Amino acid sequence: MAKITMQSPSSRFFYPWPLSLVSCVDQAGKPNIITIGASSICSSNPPTVGVAIGTMQYSLTLINETRDFGVNLPRRDQLWQADFCGCNSGRNMNKFEAAGFTVQEPTKIKAPLIAECPVSMECKLVETVHLGNHDWLIGEIVAVHCDQSILDEKGRFDPTKTDPVLCFWNEYWSIGEKLKSWHYARTEPRPE
Numbered sequence: 001m002a003k004i005t006m007q008s009p010s011s012r013f014f015y016p017w018p019l020s021l022v023s024c025v026d027q028a029g030k031p032n033i034i035t036i037g038a039s040s041i042c043s044s045n046p047p048t049v050g051v052a053i054g055t056m057q058y059s060l061t062l063i064n065e066t067r068d069f070g071v072n073l074p075r076r077d078q079l080w081q082a083d084f085c086g087c088n089s090g091r092n093m094n095k096f097e098a099a100g101f102t103v104q105e106p107t108k109i110k111a112p113l114i115a116e117c118p119v120s121m122e123c124k125l126v127e128t129v130h131l132g133n134h135d136w137l138i139g140e141i142v143a144v145h146c147d148q149s150i151l152d153e154k155g156r157f158d159p160t161k162t163d164p165v166l167c168f169w170n171e172y173w174s175i176g177e178k179l180k181s182w183h184y185a186r187t188e189p190r191p192e
């Protein structure tokens with residue numbers, strides 16, 4: 001393998017990322033949604049998630065006011081709505097209404113959730129890291145709402161039922177096939 005060294009580094013060579021919809025609310029109660037590609041789980045105990053939000057984004061202003069946000073994970077059949085929320089600003093419209101999403105009332109935060117998304121997490125902002133043109137917002141997950149359609153018959157989370165969307169370069173991709181389970185190298189030898 002011959003690697004080429006890029007002279008101008010870019011974060012775009014980190015791939016792929018899950019498509020998520022971050023929900024928030026303004027002081028008058030108007031809900032908003034920002035489509036987010038750059039996100040990650042940060043810690044499992046306490047459970048935290050990080051999202052990168054551009055410093056000029058309208059949604060960032062709202063989140064800084066309430067200090068909380070929702071992280072909603074769309075399915076493949078909600079891709080148009082997700083893309084719509086990523087190319088229109090809540091400054092000019094109610095994106096819940098315009099995209100055809102329904103507000104789900106939160107239980108522990110001010111920001112609303114998206115009823116149609118199979119997973120919605122209520123997050124309280126615990127830290128903001130100022131990095132440049134994006135802030136990295138770390139939220140503690142204080143409640144999770146999970147649709148029964150992605151649970152198995154015993155009520156356990158079944159990832160094969162989620163049908164998530166991945167951002168890969170500037171495109172949307174679906175997930176491929178399962179390769180292995182974590183830690184299989186403990187029991188299987190290195191392939192020849």
Ligand SMILES: Cc1cc2nc3c(=O)[nH]c(=O)nc-3n(C[C@H](O)[C@H](O)[C@H](O)COP(=O)(O)O)c2cc1C
Pocket residue numbers: 032033034035036037038039052053054057058059060082083085086087088089090091167
């Ligand atoms: C697939 C996709 C991924 C995006 N990822 C991010 C992101 O990680 N951070 C960000 O600040 N904006 C991201 N955007 C852009 C915002 O979603 C977009 O600017 C949106 O209109 C901002 O909404 P607002 O003005 O209501 O806050 C993304 C857009 C798309 C379509």
